Amino acid sequence: xxxxxxxxxxxxxxxxxxxxxxxxxxxxQYVRDLMYWKYPVFSAYCFGGWMHCVYSNSVNFVPxxxxxxxxxxxxxxxxxxxxxxxxxxxxLTWEELLxxxxxxxxxxxxxxLGDESGASVLRALGSNN
Numbered sequence: 001x002x003x004x005x006x007x008x009x010x011x012x013x014x015x016x017x018x019x020x021x022x023x024x025x026x027x028x029q030y031v032r033d034l035m036y037w038k039y040p041v042f043s044a045y046c047f048g049g050w051m052h053c054v055y056s057n058s059v060n061f062v063p064x065x066x067x068x069x070x071x072x073x074x075x076x077x078x079x080x081x082x083x084x085x086x087x088x089x090x091x092l093t094w095e096e097l098l099x100x101x102x103x104x105x106x107x108x109x110x111x112x113l114g115d116e117s118g119a120s121v122l123r124a125l126g127s128n129n
Contacts (some may be wrong), residue, residue: 045072071101 004012037043037123078097
């Protein structure tokens with residue numbers, strides 16, 4: 001509703017500058033870790049993708065490898081954060097994770113949200129309805 005005051009504008013600029021500096025620092029550190037094979041799986045994926053692009057003499061595969069790299073990070077984060085601390089939550093299976101990536105002409109993939117009424121969601125939550 002109110003306009004940005006000068007102090008708020010300066011604070012926002014400082015915050016954006018800070019985020020840019022931190023992102024640049026950690027980005028350089030991550031590239032250095034990839035180069036020195038600190039995380040061998042990620043380094044091997046990057047090396048294999050790079051060599052495939054060089055061998056095929058095409059950059060058309062770069063988006064595919066970037067998406068795969070993001071999925072690899074998500075999978076590694078998923079594995080890292082699965083713990084035995086919570087017994088009431090069943091972790092997703094790899095099949096459920098892969099099915100969640102599928103898109104079938106705007107329809108949800110088969111799974112917990114398979115039907116329109118949400119009855120399978122209630123069954124999954126343990127409801128007696």
